[in-house]
Amino acid sequence: MFEAIEVGRKISKSAYQAQLPDLRVALVNAQYDLRQADFPVIIVLTGDDRIGCNALLHTLHEVMDARYMRTQALGRPTDEERERPRFWRYWSTLPRRGEMGVFLDGWPQRAVSDRVGKRIDDIGLERRIEHIRSFEQDLVADGALLIKFWLHLPKKILKKRLKAAKKNPDKAWQFSETDWKIYEHYDAAMQMAEQVVRETNTGEAPWHLIESTNAAYRALTVSKIILEALTGSLSAKRPAPKPTRQSKRKPEPLVTSEAQPTILSTVDLTQTLEYDSYRQKLDTYQARLYRLTSKARERGLSSVWVFEGWDAAGKGGVIRRLTAAMDPENYHLFPIAAPTEEEQAYPYLWRFWRRLPRAGKVAIFDRSWYGRVLVERVEGFARQSEWQRAYYEINDFEEQLYEHGIVLLKFWLHLDPDEQLRRFQARETTPYKKYKITEEDYRNRDQWLAYEHAVHDMVAQTSTACAPWHLVASQNKRWARVEVLKTICRSLKTALKG
């Protein structure tokens, strides 16, 4: 693969100088247009030529307006990063719509170096490649312009440069020990690199393989590719603006036949718990939860608990029974509402990635990423293509949490429409709960069946081995609270043993 581009492509300095001014004008203009555009540009600048990548970055700083390209040279993961699933660092540094982000090295190079450094095995590499593909697919599906460059330097040229650098270290200060190491592991690294490049060379995110020997050729070629891709995207007909809560669209018809029973019909809503027994169990499990979460904190075991359910099913009450039995330092509670303007400037999962807990901590989500396939689907806030691919995106996301060792628990609190109505009416007569009930809540009741089918599809699509759903009967609040506490304690205990 790489040998094929060792053909000695070059360009003369004068030819380079002649083409530069026009290219510059065009690129800077495109950068300015980008700032008004509705998509981000993500450039991956990587390869086996470390110094070439750095030099090219400097050239891009000169050819383009450096103020409008944000470079991420992430290097070795920090402990903040190591305590989260691997892609957290990339999600946290994504450019927003209208911005250009340059990732030096980035996720493909990291996969190669982790394999060369034996931090992962062949299976680990395969899994990593899978996640790379999902990640890039997410970005592109969300509208990002993703341009990936692999700079390749033939082995004999690298050797020549290293030797020259040794002779004249004052002129070649950019060479370091690292480069000798790259040379030593050149053959093994190229083999891994080829696999990563080949398997991530997808239709939506193709690689540009660039021969890196000649600086002028490299700079000109890369600049032209960026320009072409950027102007192409800028002039392409952009999809219609996203539906907002104000201008929502008619929802797509449900595929599932409405007359069929759903998974929710399997939940036994008659389960109940008397007050005395409830108090006693609550005490027992709260004490246990306190000990388990303290131990998890010590051991660096993180958790993510997701709460979804019908309005008035008692999510808040359940969550308060949990937080009351935890050290405030050990958890973070995230109530999820409609995305803010800031959050809308990024792919859908961005705001959940950035809330992932550090080692040992618990993140509690009161509503979650499942809004995409529930309210956004039913109310038409998301396009059909968006909520349909969300199942895949969510499964990949949760798989990464699982692989990182996070205890991921997902609860759906279930009740029947009559009980919900009783609770709505009770709220209206309780002064401090009155604010909790709005006309929208009643309107949502008309959509009960649509929601029930959305829940059914959600559970069917996302109840996986690494992240199963727990459907909790909440017709009786006491039962639900104890049930959730019990499930969490059991899972933590197992995870702490493992």
Add this chain to the structure above:
Amino acid sequence: MFEAIEVGRKISKSAYQAQLPDLRVALVNAQYDLRQADFPVIIVLTGDDRIGCNALLHTLHEVMDARYMRTQALGRPTDEERERPRFWRYWSTLPRRGEMGVFLDGWPQRAVSDRVGKRIDDIGLERRIEHIRSFEQDLVADGALLIKFWLHLPKKILKKRLKAAKKNPDKAWQFSETDWKIYEHYDAAMQMAEQVVRETNTGEAPWHLIESTNAAYRALTVSKIILEALTGSLSAKRPAPKPTRQSKRKPEPLVTSEAQPTILSTVDLTQTLEYDSYRQKLDTYQARLYRLTSKARERGLSSVWVFEGWDAAGKGGVIRRLTAAMDPENYHLFPIAAPTEEEQAYPYLWRFWRRLPRAGKVAIFDRSWYGRVLVERVEGFARQSEWQRAYYEINDFEEQLYEHGIVLLKFWLHLDPDEQLRRFQARETTPYKKYKITEEDYRNRDQWLAYEHAVHDMVAQTSTACAPWHLVASQNKRWARVEVLKTICRSLKTALKG
């Protein structure tokens, strides 16, 4: 101080239950109103009663709507946090306007525990108290409602509870080793606590000292104080909305007499450098910069370099000469434009605090926090009270960088109006520089004198021993580039020796 509140205040359970519903309605309503308001609420919940603080937090979760209070229980600093100046963690977790943030422990408690744990000495404590006062002053001046509670538990009550907990650990799972330690160091800690509380008990940020023995009294008192402060702020006449770039106000007249020379007249603009000598010096200093920044990275020495100057003075060109000689992993470039909507939801310095570098890295600011006392002052984007207090805020900010060991360098690139005009005209005839010149640039020239006086005041007010200004002659670009490189290399060398 604390003995005075050991008077055994309490409230019966029935009295508590009777008052709770109304209090709840009022608080939740106020929370809802807050979401539309233009100020943040910052509650500091701390004291010598650790378990009391936790219990009170849980009560507040029940009394208020837990979804609209964000709790920060920061605990021991993480390495991300340790690598930045101390207050970084608080700046990064501030609530935005319309939000409520509860800081459990927070900055006052940390000062006490650092002194008790001998991590700082008396002078360190005094300095810390100074920064606490500046920080709180910033928040309040920016419109925040800051409510601080210190929960105090008499020593004999603490002892009684610890003994009871020992007898029945299953009922008292919230007690831990920490609490025995608190008991051991009680007397010393109370002495430090008293000093911190006394010296941070300012008019704008007073402490509420709460006797913590009786849970009902504690909960009711704190809830009422929050309610009163919150409704008071909500109904108070808010200041007129801030001037924006669209609706700018007439700038305040300059205090300095315009006929007087300014500090800029002391810069020798005749300094120049021939091309050959420039190339040679550039090579020397770039190689040196590469080595010094690599060494700084290894040693964990961070830098912040600030670039301000006249339009067309050559900031971009200088910065590119620096970044070309650095490993991309070692620096971050931050071009500073008008604040985004997100950034406007926080105090002015927030966006600079969050960009502070990790250990060993360089943050380069292309324009900076000095915009407040330059463009925002001259163009009337900031009120006089805002830009005037900015000198004090900036000095405290920079002092914290200095105390943290950051190499802070500030450059003003100077040229005369004729040279600026020549460069503007040259830009108009260079295709790829044309975008750099707008009508606004010409308009700004009419304000030259006003800007010059703003620069003079800025240098006079903020050229401190720990953060002096470097005024660089940029009439000749080559001279300026070498001068900046030289200054940076010299400072890094000194810092690496020290």
